[in-house]
């Protein structure tokens with residue numbers, strides 16, 4: 486094994502840095518030798534199922550630690566337990582499945598929890614949660630039971646629970662996957678109106694092809710990194726080519742089976 490000596494982390498450097506990061510789960514390498522410096526306001530992440538998109542997000546928000554390399558988020562090193570406690574001020578993750586994120590029974594309680602976790606007193610947090618909903622023309626959502634909301638509405642609650650504490654970066658893991666078309670358009674507009682840095686993974690390339698930067702993860706490796714339009718076109722072309730090869734192989738297999746019978 487080659488040991489790589491890394492220079493001291495640039496704690497004053499803004500943005501998100503991954504330096505020679507490798508993450509394994511069991512004996513499987515999930516992300517391999519990833520080097521990234523993420524400073525653009527809108528960054529997309531694309532790649533097949535299992536490519537490592539959610540794993541990348543979990544590393545950035547400090548939920549997982551790499552086996553080698555290091556991650557820093559706006560100067561906060563995720564590998565340092567003391568600095569990790571400050572991470573929620575810098576970055577928030579919206580999980581792929583809202584039910585993995587939501588803890589509290591009502592919308593106001595869920596939003597207030599984000600604030601108390603950030604150090605705001607309970608009473609003030611409750612009031613700020615209600616004010617936040619009212620400012621979004623959703624005052625009647627405050628006492629709604631989260632369990633009675635649709636999947637799209639629960640996703641909206643998750644996004645608001647991140648936005649209310651205004652971390653510098655929002656990580657959105659496949660936020661469109663369960664949304665109908667009107668809800669996708671609503672979420673797109675919400676994202677466009679958000680001042681924070683957004684890093685968004687998706688299988689729906691339309692949602693990121695206008696982003697200035699898109700990362701293409703392929704089997705745990707960074708296959709390409711560049712302007713959204715270019716990377717999305719290259720990924721779509723690759724998918725088309727692979728599926729043409731697979732289809733041809735299936736046709737040959739069926740023909741061989743037919744001959745054998």
Ligand SMILES: Nc1ncnc2c1ncn2[C@@H]1O[C@H](COP(=O)(O)OP(=O)(O)OP(=O)(O)O)[C@@H](O)[C@H]1O
Pocket residue numbers: 510511515532533534535536537538539540541
């Ligand atoms: N808890 C876990 N234990 C073991 N392996 C895991 C675990 N979570 C993810 N993996 C593996 O890590 C790899 C990357 O998974 P990840 O969820 O990051 O992919 P993804 O690109 O987000 O996929 P998808 O598009 O399906 O959400 C996969 O091979 C997956 O099987």
